[in-house]
Amino acid sequence: MRLPIIKLNDVHKSYHYGDRRIEVLKGVRLRVAPGEVVGIFGPSGSGKSTLLHIISTLDLADSGYVEVLERVIDPERVSEDELAIFRRKHIAIIFQSHNLFPEMTAYENVYFSLLMRGLSPRRAGARARETLKSLGLSAQMNKNVQYLSGGERQRVAVARAIAMGAEIYVCDEPTGELDRENAINLMEILVDLAKEGKTFVIATHDDRLLPYFDTVYRLEDGILHKIEKKEVKHGKDAGTSE
Ligand SMILES: Nc1ncnc2c1ncn2[C@@H]1O[C@H](COP(=O)(O)OP(=O)(O)O)[C@@H](O)[C@H]1O
Numbered sequence: 315m316r317l318p319i320i321k322l323n324d325v326h327k328s329y330h331y332g333d334r335r336i337e338v339l340k341g342v343r344l345r346v347a348p349g350e351v352v353g354i355f356g357p358s359g360s361g362k363s364t365l366l367h368i369i370s371t372l373d374l375a376d377s378g379y380v381e382v383l384e385r386v387i388d389p390e391r392v393s394e395d396e397l398a399i400f401r402r403k404h405i406a407i408i409f410q411s412h413n414l415f416p417e418m419t420a421y422e423n424v425y426f427s428l429l430m431r432g433l434s435p436r437r438a439g440a441r442a443r444e445t446l447k448s449l450g451l452s453a454q455m456n457k458n459v460q461y462l463s464g465g466e467r468q469r470v471a472v473a474r475a476i477a478m479g480a481e482i483y484v485c486d487e488p489t490g491e492l493d494r495e496n497a498i499n500l501m502e503i504l505v506d507l508a509k510e511g512k513t514f515v516i517a518t519h520d521d522r523l524l525p526y527f528d529t530v531y532r533l534e535d536g537i538l539h540k541i542e543k544k545e546v547k548h549g550k551d552a553g554t555s556e
């Protein structure tokens with residue numbers, strides 16, 4: 315087995331809420347190999363988003379060991395600016411509702427991200443067109459994203475991440491607003507990317523996605539447990555809504 319691209323040991327995270335402290339992660343261990351598609355199930359409020367924020371370096375663990383792409387994410391030794399640069403370069407974060415600029419076209423969303431990344435206008439334009447085309451979005455390219463369907467918008471978000479060269483895709487309930495056809499279409503795109511070596515960590519309630527996962531976990535009581543797919547199907551995690 316190849317060296318893990320994501321490595322978490324004994325990760326703890328709490329939030330302070332008024333004078334109460336909520337312990338959300340109580341010693342999470344996780345290994346993700348390059349090209350793996352990982353599904354994380356768990357009841358609402360169990361800490362799935364918290365865990366994804368830590369994996370994507372958007373938030374830091376209180377204690378424990380976090381390593382992403384051979385880089386140790388040590389709050390003592392890494393600045394927020396360094397992390398922001400690292401994240402932009404390697405990690406794509408895909409939410410339930412896309413985080414695109416609604417008043418821009420699909421093309422502009424990808425193009426301007428690439429320009430900000432430092433590509434020349436010519437290269438940014440060519441790469442934006444090519445990536446959108448590869449995801450079946452040629453006809454949508456020049457439409458404002460606010461007029462696209464939920465499925466198309468998620469594909470634009472994925473296109474932008476691919477064009478930016480992301481290696482790790484952290485997805486928080488990415489199919490939460492999609493019908494069955496669009497959910498499956500999106501997962502097929504992600505699985506193809508995984509075959510090229512991209513890595514996916516996907517938090518979800520959506521048991522329609524089960525066939526696409528290599529490994530499935532349940533987050534419960536602050537601990538991540540590896541489970542069998544059939545445990546999701548017949549268990550308390552099933553269901554597509556909160
Ligand atoms: N920034 C925050 N401040 C305080 N409490 C939070 C914050 N983010 C999440 N929580 C709490 O942490 C718990 C886990 O939340 P979350 O990670 O969003 O779970 P999930 O994604 O599984 O629904 C919940 O009880 C939530 O209310």
Ligand SMILES: [Mg+2]
Nearest residue numbers: 362363364486
């Ligand atoms: Mg969540």
